Structures are given as C-alpha cells and as structure tokens.
Amino acid sequence: QQQVKQSPQSLIVQKGGISIINCAYENTAFDYFPWYQQFPGKGPALLIAIRPDVSEKKEGRFTISFNKSAKQFSLHIMDSQPGDSATYFCAASPETSGSRLTFGEGTQLTVNP
C-alpha cells in the first residue's frame, strides 16, 4: 500500500516534443505529490509538486496532472530540451509526515537534439 508505481522506465523524446511520465499510488493517506529531477552524480532536486485539492499545476514548461479518483498523477514536459535529460522520480508523502517521501522507480528521460 506504500508503493508508488512509475512508468515508463525510460523515455526518448525529440527536442521540442512532449515528455509524459505517469505514476499511480494506492495509499489514500498520501496528500503531497512532488516530482524530483536527478542528474548523474547529484541528489534529487524538487521540480514541481501538487496537492490533491487541485487537478493541475503548471510551472513554466512543467505541468502536473492529478486524478484523485483514479489515484494517478503525471508529469508533462512541454517543448522538451536536451538539458531536460535526467532521471525523474515521482513521490508521495502523507499529511503531517513532513517530507517523508515514498519514491517511484524513476524514468530516465533522454531528449535528442
């Protein structure tokens, strides 16, 4: 029940294209859903986050779509750039836990020039 399932495992997109990564969860206690970006040799860094009281959040080229009834959320990267090539992790955290995160397995994104 604590798992967060993420797909696809890897994704190759052309420059300017849209990258879409999907996640699903089961624990209804989760109420904070961040996406982290990780470059090789670096720690994960927060990209964007959403709470279940909204269905969508957009920050620049990055958008989170959230479907509470389906217990699914996704990351959309518009106009993907080679600099976006990294590993992306979805995560979830229950209310009042601070930032005690349960991570997905990760998606390795490659954006070809």
Place this chain on the structure above:
Amino acid sequence: EAGVAQSPRYKIIEKRQSVAFWCNPISGHATLYWYQQILGQGPKLLIQFQNNGVVDDSQLPKDRFSAERLKGVDSTLKIQPAKLEDSAVYLCASSLYGAVNTEAFFGQGTRLTVV
C-alpha cells in the same frame, strides 16, 4: 543558502567491514532524512529525525545500520558489518520543521561500494 553537505562522496569497503557517513543539513532545518538509493531504483527512506529524535526508522535494518543526530544538527549513518547488497548511494535530506509537507533538499550523496 548552503545546501546539504555529505561526506565522503565515495567509499569502497570489503564486506563485513564497517563504514560511516556524515551529513550536515541546511541551517535551520529541524528535520533530517537518510535515504538509500540502489542503482536504477528510487530512493528509499531509512530514517527520519525531528531535531535529535527519531520519527520513523521502520525501514532501517537495525541489526546492521545505526544513525544518530547529535544536538539536532549533524547526523551520521553507520553500517556494521556491511554486506554486498548495501552497495548504493546514501542520500541525506533536510526540510523545515512542521507537520505541513515542505520541500526536502537532498545532498549529493555518498556512493558506497561493498566488495
């Protein structure tokens, strides 16, 4: 703002040896986490501290792993004795105190190889 500092960056040890990792969180961050990230997987929480008290250590293999946070600031994570399957990156993160979800800031991690 200085980030989360971790040392060493890399460590190679033989199985059954012991090893320790150090973390200095962002100043003012009362909550500190240790995560284990096995190659090709997402980080897995090992332990969460609130100031110098343990909030959650349910996923910490306590027969070989131990962690402490002295004076509510720096923290050390120790493995004794190490096993081959402990090879991973050990990430330290910190966040502001509070029940409300806040951003967790991660260090660069310590890459441990057990041979």
